[in-house]
Amino acid sequence: ASWFGHVEPAPKDPILGVTEAFLADPSPDKVNVGVVRLSLSLHLAYHAVSSLLIAGFLSCAFSFGSFVVVVLMLVCAYPSFIYVYIRIRMRSSHHLEDGILQNREYLPMGGSVKMIDESLKLAYGEDSDFIKDKRTAAVQALSGTGACRLFADFQKRFLPDTQIYIPTPTWANHHNIWRDAHLPQRTFTYYHPESRGLDFSGLMDDIKNAPDGSFFLLHACAHNPTGVDPSEEQWREISHQFKVKKHFPFFDMAYQGFASGDPERDVKAIRIFLEDGHQVGCAQSYAKNMGLYGQRAGCLSVLCDDEMQAVAVKSQLQQLARPMYSNPPLHGALIVSTILSDPELKTLWLKEVKGMADRIIGMRKALKENLEELGSPLSWEHITNQVNPQ
Ligand code: PLP
Numbered sequence: 001a002s003w004f005g006h007v008e009p010a011p012k013d014p015i016l017g018v019t020e021a022f023l024a025d026p027s028p029d030k031v032n033v034g035v036v037r038l039s040l041s042l043h044l045a046y047h048a049v050s051s052l053l054i055a056g057f058l059s060c061a062f063s064f065g066s067f068v069v070v071v072l073m074l075v076c077a078y079p080s081f082i083y084v085y086i087r088i089r090m091r092s093s094h095h096l097e098d099g100i101l102q103n104r105e106y107l108p109m110g111g112s113v114k115m116i117d118e119s120l121k122l123a124y125g126e127d128s129d130f131i132k133d134k135r136t137a138a139v140q141a142l143s144g145t146g147a148c149r150l151f152a153d154f155q156k157r158f159l160p161d162t163q164i165y166i167p168t169p170t171w172a173n174h175h176n177i178w179r180d181a182h183l184p185q186r187t188f189t190y191y192h193p194e195s196r197g198l199d200f201s202g203l204m205d206d207i208k209n210a211p212d213g214s215f216f217l218l219h220a221c222a223h224n225p226t227g228v229d230p231s232e233e234q235w236r237e238i239s240h241q242f243k244v245k246k247h248f249p250f251f252d253m254a255y256q257g258f259a260s261g262d263p264e265r266d267v268k269a270i271r272i273f274l275e276d277g278h279q280v281g282c283a284q285s286y287a288k289n290m291g292l293y294g295q296r297a298g299c300l301s302v303l304c305d306d307e308m309q310a311v312a313v314k315s316q317l318q319q320l321a322r323p324m325y326s327n328p329p330l331h332g333a334l335i336v337s338t339i340l341s342d343p344e345l346k347t348l349w350l351k352e353v354k355g356m357a358d359r360i361i362g363m364r365k366a367l368k369e370n371l372e373e374l375g376s377p378l379s380w381e382h383i384t385n386q387v388n389p390q
């Protein structure tokens with residue numbers, strides 16, 4: 001008898017399965033509008049179920065002449081690419097951690113300290129007292145997915161009787177992550193299909209009706225897949241209600257900078273919660289805003305009561321990482337820390353992030369105009385309303 005005869009093929013991942021099908025298709029004319037084009041497809045074409053919209057999307061995308069992966073000049077194109085690497089190498093001789101690049105040594109279990117420090121500044125603010133007071137327990141993570149999974153495992157290990165509230169809809173992998181961490185899931189109202197906007201009253205009702213002290217997964221900005229974010233005023237109300245109910249907010253921030261073009265503006269929701277005195281958790285990803293998809297560069301942070309607690313929490317996060325992947329990858333972390341710690345490179349990065357966001361906003365506008373020109377009797381307002389294009 002076979003050992004593995006009972007193992008059935010797993011269902012295809014709804015997103016990554018598109019790439020598999022793309023790779024398997026021998027057609028020379030194939031076009032992949034799946035995961036690699038995420039910054040175009042998910043954010044532009046949430047309602048892509050309509051073939052009319054897809055037609056509009058395609059003609060609009062082609063008219064922009066840009067059916068290509070969004071690649072940051074800064075990170076991947078000559079000559080800036082060389083520039084970043086020269087900077088990394090120049091520093092290699094001076095800094096112990098960067099020297100790792102040359103001898104291919106392991107990073108520590110918690111990852112690159114410099115990359116974590118820079119990530120914390122992006123999430124909590126350049127001059128954050130939480131950072132100064134060392135209240136943040138943070139580790140480098142395997143991009144946004146790894147950060148979410150590490151947090152879910154931590155939640156399961158130390159708060160096993162809690163559950164996670166996940167918005168409807170959400171990025172499909174959120175469900176898999178908390179399922180595999182063996183934590184019960186509940187959903188909360190988010191999207192309002194009729195208005196193609198936020199169902200704010202439904203969301204507030206669900207926050208109020210959840211048992212006190214519940215864990216909520218919140219998209220910090222550019223909600224995937226809807227592109228619908230609460231306004232600043234609505235975030236304040238949400239934060240207030242979380243305070244009343246003593247809920248824990250876990251922010252998944254996979255698109256910092258993509259919503260408005262300004263990473264500081266896109267982190268507003270987290271800052272509101274911090275002002276209100278919440279302890280937050282935060283998953284950061286550099287896949288989209290630095291175009292580092294395959295480098296798996298991310299960060300998980302948990303705000304603690306004090307430094308002692310942060311040391312304990314960080315040690316436990318590392319403990320979770322050790323039997324899973326031992327230590328995170330080096331290369332992407334070096335790219336991130338080099339760019340963010342160098343004022344000149346950071347300015348270039350901010351310019352490119354703005355360029356990408358403006359391009360998405362421009363594509364949305366063009367798509368809406370194309371659809372209207374084609375004589376569509378439907379309202380396409382939501383295309384430009386989503387992802388805060390103001
Ligand atoms: N969270 C959300 C909402 C996402 O849309 C994605 C990617 O699509 C991720 C997390 C994780 O991305 P990565 O693991 O590539 O950083």
